[in-house]
Amino acid sequence: MDLMHYLILSLLLFIVGAVGFVIKKNIISVFLCLELMLNAANLSFVAFSRHLNQVHGQIFVFFVMVVAAAEAAVGLAITIVLYRNRNTLNVDDADTMKW
């Protein structure tokens, strides 16, 4: 398989994630879209790692996974607190952080 295929797949995944992030209102969906974007990036990393025969890309992937795990913990905690306080999962309702 060619490097290009992986990159196209990575791009598609990323676009799905990005667009989903913008248009979805349910906070859990937004959250999943975020994960999708991270994993799209991960895919590019390993593809390049294989292509260039270097290990750097794979190491980066581990970093991203660690960050993603931490972010998932924080993000889910925020979700739970949001639901408890506002009784909603709609991100548009959490708009008090403004002027």
Added chain:
Amino acid sequence: MTDYLWLIPLIPLAGAAVNGLAGKRFPKSLISLVACGSAGVSFILALTAFFDLLKLAPDQRHLLKFYFTWIASGEFIARAEFLWDPLSAVMTLVVTGVGFIIHIYSIGYMHAEAGYYRFFSYMNLFLFSMLILVLSGNFLLMFVGWEGVGLCSYLLIGYYFDRRSAGDAGKKAFIVNRIGDIGFILGIFLIFITFNNLTFDVVFGQIAAGALRFPLEAGFGILTAIALLLFVGATGKSAQIPLYVWLPDAMEGPTPVSALIHAATMVTAGVYMVVRCSPIFSRAPIALEVVMVIGILTALFAATIGLVQTDIKRVLAYSTVSQLGYMFVAAGVGAFSAGIFHLMTHAFFKALLFLGAGSVIHAMGGEQDLTRMGGLRSRTPVTFWTMLVAALAISGIFPLAGFFSKDEILWSAWSRGHPFVWLFGFITAGLTAFYMFRLIFLTFGGEGRYSDEVRPHLHESPPSMTLPLVVLGFLSIAGGFIGLPAWLGSNRFFHFLEPSLALALSAEHAESSHTAELAFAALSVAVAFAGIYVAYWLYIKHPKLADEWALRWKYAHRVLFRKYYVDELYDAAILKPTVNISTKALWKGADAGLIDGAVNGVGLGIRNFGSLLKNVQNGLIRSYAAWILLGTVAVLLYFYAFSKGY
């Protein structure tokens, strides 16, 4: 030799620092000890330095002590250096000697005042500044002392700062002095531009050596400009027309301050400066003419105001202004040493008059109005006799100190060809005798006009106050004998001062007979006695007559009593327009309108722009994400479009 010269000013400074920083917690006795002790030690050092100077041959009596370089910037070098020569020695002795006596007096006079330590700290600081002024070997250091005494004068006039009039008087003194100082500092600039140096010796040496470059100026040359600018400074500090207005108001300060600063020492700084710069002035006839005219006008003008004032200290204040005028007349006709001689004797008897007035005020429990005194002779005998001596001295009665010095000035004016100056000075001498004895008769003579509440309070002052009176009384009697006129032997004072004035261009004056001088002396004594007799006739023989005369010449009396409306004139001509321009044009127009408008306008613009931008921050996460996405896409497109080759 005289290596300890720097200690003379530094000891009072140390005293000021100790009392000023820690005096609040000291008992009064310790404060007095520190203050009077430092003044006394300074006086003793000055005496030893003076005797060291006497040991030298007359042409060697000129010691320049260099201590350190104060400012060095390119060609400009300011040194901390003291000049010890006969002129600065005389001034130092007067300042420390009279200063020491007045410090002693203040112990008694100020004993009940709050802020006792503050008073003595300022007094010592004043001594320090004044000594820097007279000891300095260059113009810049002199200016430091000049400003220092101005500051101390301001602080001490405003000593009773809870009284509005005292605060106002302090500000007036400070501001009027600043106007004079502008002239002084411009003069210093001009000296530096011309001579590229500020040390007296170098500047005067260049003038004396370069007869081609600095001839006797017939017209208006550089030396005339320098001399006139310096004289502007002198009119401010020494209270001459037109800047004399601050001195009578300065009487708001405690009486020892009036005696030390506003009679004996600080106000004579202008005279000292003119005499110190005699090499410049003597080559600038126009400037000398100005000094003489201003001096004689001030002498006469202030004496006429003094005739009718009813505040005991104000009479003395106008008398001081008048006597300072005499000193400038002496300098103006080229008799510099006569000016310094009168400065010295005046320091004795005027300090005595003020201290005596302080003793009277003390006895009366704060009363200063002459119309409510009288009959104090038996109540305060020491004060009476010493003040009588001082009044006789200032009136110029033979053989007291004032006779010799004042007569020397009048004689110099006549013999150097200024008969009108002599005439004005002669009239002023009569007026002086009159208003001085008016003061004496109103205070001590006749019946007491005070209220019954004051009567039991009347008492002679404590020894710490009467002793200085007696010492100064002795000096007022004997002080004149060091400068006996030619018809009584040789003038040792003038010979002593000669080395300091060696570089001055001595004006031509005809040698005249001693008989003529003697005749003029007799004439001045006669006019003084006439003045005393008129005062006696008006205030003792016919006490009602003075009031009748005041009514008969109502307008003349009022003009004099209101001091020729000069304060009102300055108020209308200078103060009001300045305040109006400041308020309307500068404050409301330029500051509030232009500057505030610009600042507030910028603020308002940014605020409005911000309220447009704030809509972007709407709190919606999806909106933020969309902006980030759009931004990323835009950046990518940018690179795609412009960096294809890369």
